[in-house]
Amino acid sequence: xxxxxxxxxxxxxxxxxxxxxxxxxxxxxxxxxxxxxxxxxxxxxxxxxxxxxxxxxxxxxxxxxxxxxxxxxxxxxxxxxxxxxxxxxxxxxxxxxxxxxxxxxxxxxxxxxxxxxxxxxxxxxxxxxxxxxxxxxxxxxxxxxxxxxxxxxxxxxxxxxxxxxxxxxxxxxxxxxxxxxxxxxxxxxxxxxxxxxxxxxxxxxxxxxxxxxxxxxxxxxxxxxxxxxxxxxxxxxxxxxxxxxxxxxxxxxxxxxx
Numbered sequence: 701x702x703x704x705x706x707x708x709x710x711x712x713x714x715x716x717x718x719x720x721x722x723x724x725x726x727x728x729x730x731x732x733x734x735x736x737x738x739x740x741x742x743x744x745x746x747x748x749x750x751x752x753x754x755x756x757x758x759x760x761x762x763x764x765x766x767x768x769x770x771x772x773x774x775x776x777x778x779x780x781x782x783x784x785x786x787x788x789x790x791x792x793x794x795x796x797x798x799x800x801x802x803x804x805x806x807x808x809x810x811x812x813x814x815x816x817x818x819x820x821x822x823x824x825x826x827x828x829x830x831x832x833x834x835x836x837x838x839x840x841x842x843x844x845x846x847x848x849x850x851x852x853x854x855x856x857x858x859x860x861x862x863x864x865x866x867x868x869x870x871x872x873x874x875x876x877x878x879x880x881x882x883x884x885x886x887x888x889x890x891x892x893x894x895x896x897x898x899x900x901x902x903x904x905x906x907x908x909x910x911x912x913x914x915x916x917x918x919x920x921x922x923x924x925x926x927x928x929x930x931x932x933x934x935x936x937x938x939x940x941x942x943x944x945x946x947x948x949x950x951x952x953x954x955x956x957x958x
Contacts, residue, residue, distance in 0.1 A: 724953060724954055727951040727952055727953050728805075728952050728953060728954045729800065729951075729952045730949065730950060730951040730952065731745065731774075731949060731950040731951075732772070732949045733769045733772055733773055733774045733947065733948070733949065734772055735769045735770065735772075736770070736771060736772070737770065738764065738768050738769070738770045739764075739768065739769050739770070740762075740764055740767065740768060740769070741767060741768075741769055741774060741794060744799060745796055745799055745800055746794045746795070746796060746799070747794065747795055747796075747797060747798070747799065748760070748761075748762040748767070748792070748793070748794055749793040749794075749795065749924075750762060752784070752785075752786070752787055753793075753926070753929075754929055755928065755929045756820075756926050756927060756928045756929035756931070757786065757787055757788040757789070757818070757927045757928030757929070757932070757936075758778060758787060758788070758789050758790065758791040758925070758926050758927040758928070759781065759784035759785075759787035759789070759790050759791070760790075760791055760792060760793045760924070761790050761791075761792065762792075763790065765777065765779060765790075766778075766779065766790050766791055766792040767792035767794055772948070773946050773947060773948055774923075774946070774947040775944045775945070775946055775947075776791065776792040776793075776794070776821075776923060776924065776925045776944065776945040776947075777791070777792070777925075777942055777943070777944040777945075778790070778791040778814065778819065778925050778927055778940075778941055778942060778943050778944070779791070779941055779942045780938060780941040780942070788818075788927055788928065788936070788938060789927050789941055791924070791925045791926065791927065792923075792924065792925065793922065793923070793924035793925075793926075794922070794923055794924070795920055795921065795922040795923070796920045796921045796922075797826075797828065797920040798828070798920075799920075800920065800921070801828055801918035801919065801920050802825070802888075802918065802919055802920070802921070802952070803916075803917065803918045803919065804888050804889055804890065805887075805888055805952050805953075805954070806885065806886070806887050806888075806952065806953050807839065807885065807886045807888075807921070807950070807951075807952055808883050808884070808885045808949075808950070808951045808952075808953075809823050809839065809840070809883070809884045809885075809947060809949075809950050810881060810882070810883045810884075810947070810948040810949050810950075811823075811840075811881065811882070811884065811945065811946060811947040811948060812878070812879060812880060812881045812882070812945075812946050813840075813842050813851070813878040813879065813945060814925060814940075814943035814944055814945055815842070815844055815847075815848045815878065815879055815940075815943075816844055816937055816939075816940030816943055817844045817932070817934060817935045817936055817937035817940065818844065818927050818928055818931055818932045818935065818936035818937060818938075818940070819842075819843070819844060819925065819926075819927055819931060819940060819943060820841065820842065820843050820925070820926040820927060820928075820929065820930065820931025820932075821840075821841070821842050821924070821925045821926075821945045822838060822840060822841040822842075822922070822923075822924055822925075822926070823838075823839040823840045823841075823884060823921070823922070823923055824836060824837060824838045824839060824840075824841070824921075824922050825837040825839070825886075825919040825920065825921055825922065826919060826920060826922065827914070827917050827918065827919050827920075828917070828918045828919065828920060829917065832858065832859055832860045832865075833857060833858060833859035833860075833912045833914045834857075834858050834914050835855065835856060835857050835858070835913075835914040835915050836854075836855070836856035836858065837855060837856075837886065837888070837893060837915070837919065838852070838853055838854035838855070838856070838871075839853060839884055839885075839886045839895065840852075840853065840884045841853075841854065842878055843930065843931045843933060843934070844931075844934055844935075845933055845934035846873070848877060848878050848879050849875060849876075849877065849878075850873045850874055850875045850876060850878075851873065851874065851876065851878055852871050852872060852873040852874075853871065853872060853873075853874075853886075853895035853902075853903050854869055854870065854871035854872075855869065855870045855871070855893055855905040856868070856869050857910060857912050857913075857914060859912060868910075870905045870909075870910075872895070872902060872903035874897055874902040874903070876897055876898075881948060882897055882898055883897070883898050883899070884896075884897060885897070885899070888915070890907070890916060891906065891907050891908075892904055892905060892906045892907060893905040893915065921950075923945070923947065925943075925944075925945050
C-alpha cells in the first residue's frame with residue numbers, strides 16, 4: 701500500500717475577507733468523500749482502531765455498517781449492540797497516522813454531529829511520536845450536557861513528573877447548534893493554536909502562555925464517535941441509537957509564496 705506523507709506549513713493570518721488572498725485557491729490536501737455508493741473510506745488515508753477504550757462503552761470496529769462513505773459524506777455510525785461484552789454500541793474511530801501527517805496549517809472540517817445522552821463525537825489530533833511531553837489538539841468535542849447548543853475545543857499538554865502523568869488543559873466552548881452543518885477549523889502556527897467555527901475565531905492557545913509547547917512536530921487526524929466515559933457525564937440514553945457523525949469534507953490550505 702502506498703503511503704502519502706504531507707507536512708503542511710501555514711503562517712498566521714487574520715480572519716478577514718482580504719486575508720483569504722494570502723492562501724492558494726485550491727487546497728493542498730482534501731477529502732471530499734465523493735463516492736455515491738456505500739464504500740469504506742480511502743485506505744491510503746484512513747486506518748481503524750478496533751476494540752474498547754478506557755471506561756467508554758462503545759466497541760470500535762472496521763465494519764462498513766459503522767464507518768462508510770455514501771452520497772458524498774463520511775458516516776461514523778453508532779449502533780446498539782449486545783455482542784461485544786460490556787459495550788453498549790458499536791462505532792467507528794479512524795485516523796491518518798502513518799499515512800497523512802500535518803505540521804502547522806489550517807484545517808477545515810464541514811460536519812454535523814450526533815446528539816443524545818452519552819454520545820461523544822470528536823475531531824482531534826495527536827503527534828506521530830507521542831513521547832513525553834506531548835500535546836493533544838481537540839478541534840471539536842461534544843457531550844450532551846450541552847444540549848446540542850455548544851461544543852468545545854481543547855488543548856492538552858501532557859508530561860511526566862515523578863513517574864506520574866500530569867495533564868494541563870486549555871479548553872473553551874462556543875455556542876452553536878451542532879445538529880446543523882458547520883465548518884470547524886484549526887489554524888496552527890509556530891506560536892499559537894486558533895480555533896474557529898464557520899470562520900469565527902473563539903479560542904486562542906498561545907505558546908507564550910505555556911512552559912511547554914510540544915506542537916512543533918508532525919500530527920495526525922482522528923475522527924470518532926464514543927459513548928460513555930466523559931461523554932456520559934450527564935447520563936446515558938440507549939434509545940439514541942443508531943446515530944451518526946456526518947462529514948461533508950476536510951480541507952487544508954497553504955500560504956501562497958511571497
